[in-house]
Amino acid sequence: MQTKNKLELLLVDDDEVLLMILHRMFLKADPSLDIKRFESGDRALQYLSENPNGDNRFMLVDINLKDMTGWDFLSVIEETNDPSKIILITSSVDSTNHGLASRHPNVIHFFEKSITFSIIKEILETIEEKIEKE
Amino acid sequence: MRKDSKTYNFLIIEDNLGDYVLIEEYLSEYILDPHTTHVVTFDKAKENLKDNGEFDLIFLDLSLPDHSGEDLIKDVISLSKGIPVIALTGFSDLEFSIRSLSLGISDYLLKDELTPPFLYKSVIYAIERNRYIEDLQDSEKRYSELFHLNPSPMWVYDENSLAFLDVNEAAINKYGYSEKEFKKMTVEDILAKGQLQKLEEINNGENKKKVVYSNLFRHLTKSEKILDVEIESAPILFNDRKAKMVVANDITDKIRHIQTIEQQNNTFKEIAWIQSHVVRAPLARMMGLINLLESMDVDLSGENKQILEYIQKSAEELDVIIRDISKKSENIVYADEK
Structure with missing residues (x-):
């Protein structure tokens, strides 16, 4: 890792089990990650408004949250010019999601769960690439 | 000569x-x-x-x-x-x-x-x-004969009084009134609630320029059964009176069929949505858990390791099936929306 600051990773998913899986896999792949778990979009947005300085912040956001869709979540982020980089995750296999995801500048990655350890590594690599570019 | x-x-x-x-x-x-x-x-x-x-x-x-x-x-x-x-x-x-x-x-x-x-x-x-x-x-x-033996209900009515001037056999059979009864009635008597206004709009309004118009109406039979009919009408002179000749096609069954199909289609869309979003969620969770178990380098003995492999294989098969169903239903749902 070439980053000086610790990477902050927010996991936003209403599925408790998936949160647990993601958390454990990310920690295994990179024990230095600062991981925070949110079971609703509202709580995640609240955290973001209370902690606006998130240059090294990345988020995994589920498209189908109970209180809002991932797209709603994205438009709030875009309105507030939050620089957070977002990775969308979904358990659905609806192909229209891919097209929608590419229209949002904050979205750097999109994947369908199931989560494998290799996908976790792929995500971390994407994040590192982003950081090197900036 | x-x-x-x-x-x-x-x-x-x-x-x-x-x-x-x-x-x-x-x-x-x-x-x-x-x-x-x-x-x-x-x-x-x-x-x-x-x-x-x-x-x-x-x-x-x-x-x-x-x-x-x-x-x-x-x-x-x-x-x-x-x-x-x-x-x-x-x-x-x-x-x-x-x-x-x-x-x-x-x-x-x-x-x-x-x-x-x-x-x-x-x-x-x-x-x-x-x-x-x-x-x-x-x-x-x-x-x-073209009028009286026509299989579609037809009639002629006075443009001003809306009185029936002539009706054919099919109309008598469809609406349940005898010819005698028809000739004492006006078109208003067979219109369901709210339909008279529509007829007047068509007769007086912008449609007046169009010689022939076609429209959907709700009619009532003698036994108060509601009929959805498609009306085609054209002006004629009947015994020197300004009249309209009407052909009424009963499309009640057709409309009911379409409604049934629409309902089925909506249910189908719901099923497609469930397939794509709801059914896959617990599967994704299950597959994630299996992957997690594998990545944790748990020391599994030979048989247990195989059991885990079988679980994983079954989950993957289910995943393929759900994707397949989802893809097929997507095609139909989007074709419908186009």
């Missing part, structure tokens, strides 16, 4: 031989080859008309030895089956001859005033007019 070379068959019912000869002579002056059949009694005439219907014209003396007067005319007219009949009379019968025209006689000729051109003119006139009337009756019958 050039003579008329068409073939004419005349039946001459005349008991006076002299008069018959005179008529035949006069006919020959203008007609190249007149075929005449001469009979002197009504009985003989009857035989001829029954055996041979191919006469172009009948000459009828109004006083025969076995029959005369108004009854003679009526009997000959009924036997003639549309062949024109010209009455031959003397002066004494003049008034009666004039009256005979109303019984269906084409013309009457006063024997004493007869001349060849006058006779020829009368013959041609009677034959041609008869043909024209027959054509007219034929076409009237055809059009009347």
